[in-house]
Amino acid sequence: MSERKINLEVLRYDPDKDSEPRFQTYKAVPCQDDWVVLDALNYVKDNTDTTLSYRWSCHMAVCGSCGMMIDGEPTLSCKAFLKDYGDTIRVEPLYHFPIERDLVTVIDDFVEKLTKVKPFLIPKQPKSIEEGEYLQTPKQLKKFKQYTLCINCMLCYSACPQYGLIPDFLGPAALSLAHRYNIDSRDGGCQERMKVTATNIGVWECSFVGACSEVCPGHVDPASSLQQMKIASTVDWYKKRLMPWSKS
Amino acid sequence: MSGSSKISNKPIIWGLFAGGGTLTAFLTPALVLITLLVAIGVAPNGLSYSEIHGFASHWLGKLILFGVLSLSLWHAAHRFRIAINDFGIRADIPVAVVLYLLAGIGTIMSVVYLWGM
Ligand code: FES
Numbered sequence: 001m002s003e004r005k006i007n008l009e010v011l012r013y014d015p016d017k018d019s020e021p022r023f024q025t026y027k028a029v030p031c032q033d034d035w036v037v038l039d040a041l042n043y044v045k046d047n048t049d050t051t052l053s054y055r056w057s058c059h060m061a062v063c064g065s066c067g068m069m070i071d072g073e074p075t076l077s078c079k080a081f082l083k084d085y086g087d088t089i090r091v092e093p094l095y096h097f098p099i100e101r102d103l104v105t106v107i108d109d110f111v112e113k114l115t116k117v118k119p120f121l122i123p124k125q126p127k128s129i130e131e132g133e134y135l136q137t138p139k140q141l142k143k144f145k146q147y148t149l150c151i152n153c154m155l156c157y158s159a160c161p162q163y164g165l166i167p168d169f170l171g172p173a174a175l176s177l178a179h180r181y182n183i184d185s186r187d188g189g190c191q192e193r194m195k196v197t198a199t200n201i202g203v204w205e206c207s208f209v210g211a212c213s214e215v216c217p218g219h220v221d222p223a224s225s226l227q228q229m230k231i232a233s234t235v236d237w238y239k240k241r242l243m244p245w246s247k248s
Numbered sequence: 249m250s251g252s253s254k255i256s257n258k259p260i261i262w263g264l265f266a267g268g269g270t271l272t273a274f275l276t277p278a279l280v281l282i283t284l285l286v287a288i289g290v291a292p293n294g295l296s297y298s299e300i301h302g303f304a305s306h307w308l309g310k311l312i313l314f315g316v317l318s319l320s321l322w323h324a325a326h327r328f329r330i331a332i333n334d335f336g337i338r339a340d341i342p343v344a345v346v347l348y349l350l351a352g353i354g355t356i357m358s359v360v361y362l363w364g365m
Contacts, residue, residue, distance in 0.1 A: 161334070194255070204258040207330045230262060237259035 006031045006040055007088040010052065013099045021099060023090075031082055037089060038066055038077040041103075054103035061217055064151030067094050067158070068103050074158035074215045094158040096167075110154055113170050116196050117178035122189025140185040147180035147225055149218040156212035156222050162205050169205040170197065172212035172222035179225035182232070190232070198233040206230070261326055261348070268323025271316060301365075310362045318355040325351035 005028040013021040026044050038056055045052045056066040059078045066077045069092040071085060082089075097105035123134065156172035157163050163171045178197050182190040197203055206226045213223040239246060285291055303309040325347040332343050 198255050199253055200256045200258070201253075202256070204256045204262075207333060209334060230259075231266065233256075234259035234263045234266065237255070237257075238263060 002033050004031050004033055004082065005029065005087070006082060006085075008040055008044060009088060009090040010041075010044075010103070011092040011099075012052075012102050013093075014051075014101060033083055035082050036078050037068075037070055037075075037080040037082065037085075037091065040082065040089075041077065041091070052103075053101045062151060064153035067153045067155050068092065069095055069158065074155035076153060076155070076217050079217060094154055096158050096160070096164045097154070105154075107154065109167070110152075110157060110171070110173070113174040114152070114177065117170065117174050118189060118193055118196075119174075119177040119181060121181060121184065121187050122192060123186060124188030134186040136185055143185075144180050144183045147176050147183075147220055150177060150180075150220050150222075151218055153217060155215045155217065159211035159215040161209055161211065162207055166201070166205050168201040170202050172206075172226065173220075175203055175206075175229060176220055176222040176225040179229050182229070191236075194233060194236060197229060198236065203229045203233060261322070264319060264322035265326035268319035268321070269327075272320050272323055275316060276320075304362070305365055310365070314358055314362055317358040318351075321351040321354040322348075 008026040008029055009023050010026065011021050012018070012024045026048055029040050029043055029048075031040050031043065038059060041052065041054055042056075045054075054066070054068070054077075056078060057063040058065075061076050061079045064076075067074060068077050069075070069090075070077060070080050071090050072092075074094055077091070091103065093099050093103045093105045097107060097109070100106050121134075127134065150173055152173060154173065160169075160172055163169050175197055178193045181187045182193060203226050206223075208223060208227065210223045213221045216222060282292075282295065286295060304313055329340070329344050329347050333340055337343070
C-alpha cells in the first residue's frame with residue numbers, strides 16, 4: 001500500500017495556556033492511502049504530539065463522536081477518506097459550539113435541547129406489563145424509521161446557519177427526534193412536545209436552508225422532518241382557533 | 249428571547265406561504281407556458297381575451313383567481329423575507345412588515361378589481 005504525506009492544520013486550544021485558539025500544522029504526516037482523517041490524527045497523537053485532544057470511539061460512523069470541521073465542512077473524521085482531500089487538510093472543532101480543548105467541543109447545549117423535546121415514547125394508553133407489548137406493523141415502523149437513525153453527531157448543528165445566529169433554536173437533530181416519536185403509531189405525546197417544538201425557538205426558527213440534510217451522515221434528512229412538523233403545527237394552530245371544540 | 253416559550257403565531261403566515269407554495273409549484277410553470285404561447289400568438293382555443301374575461305366574470309372564476317393571486321403574493325412575501333434573512337440582512341421585523349404589507353395591499357387590490365368586473 002502506498003504512503004502519502006499529508007499536512008494537518010489543526011486548531012489547537014488549551015484553556016490553561018492559550019488566550020484564544022490557534023492553528024498548528026503537523027507537517028508531512030505519513031499516511032496510508034486508505035486512511036481517513038481520524039487515522040491521521042491518531043498517528044499524530046501516537047507519534048508526534050500526545051497532547052492533541054479529540055473525541056472518537058467506533059471508527060465506523062456509528063457512535064457520532066468524531067465530528068469535526070474538515071476543510072470547513074462538518075464531517076465525521078472516521079468517514080473522511082484522505083483520498084478525497086488535498087495534501088493539506090484543515091481540521092477544526094465543530095462550528096457553533098464552544099471549544100473545550102483542541103477539537104473537543106462543549107455539547108451541553110445540545111444535550112439539554114435533546115431532553116427538552118421528550119424524546120421517548122409517551123404511550124397513547126399506558127398498558128400494564130400483563131397487557132403485553134405495544135404492537136406495530138412494518139408499515140407503521142417504516143414511517144418513522146429514517147428518523148431513528150440519528151447518531152447525535154451534531155454535524156447538523158454545525159451546518160445550520162440559523163443555529164449559529166440564534167443559539168436558542170432547538171435545532172435539527174432534537175426536532176427530528178421529536179418528530180420521530182410524534183409519528184410513531186404507539187405514541188400520543190405530540191401535543192406535549194408541541195409546547196416546546198411549536199414555539200418560536202422550535203420549528204419556526206428553521207428557514208429551510210437544508211444544510212442539515214446535506215451533512216447528515218445517517219441520511220436522516222432532518223430538514224424534511226422539520227417541514228412536516230411545520231405543517232403539523234400549522235394545522236394544530238388553525239384547528240385550535242377555528243374548531244376549539246375539537247380535541248386534536 | 250422574549251416570548252420564546254409561547255406557542256408561535258407563525259402558522260398564520262406560514263399556512264398562507266405553504267398553500268401558496270403548493271399552488272404556484274403546479275400553476276406557475278403552466279402559466280409561464282401559456283403566457284408565452286399567447287405572446288407568440290398561438291393561444292390555444294378557450295384562451296382568447298373574451299373567454300378569459302368570461303371566466304373572470306363568473307363568481308367561481310373570481311374565487312379561483314383570488315385564491316391564486318393572494319396566496320402567490322403571501323408565498324412570495326414570506327419566501328422573500330426568509331431569503332433576505334439568509335442573505336445576512338438582519339432586519340427581520342421591518343422587512344416582514346414591508347413585505348406583508350405589500351402582500352396585503354395586493355390581496356385587497358385583487359378583491360377590488362375582481363369585485364369591480
Ligand atoms: S468514531 Fe464513531 S462516528 Fe466516527
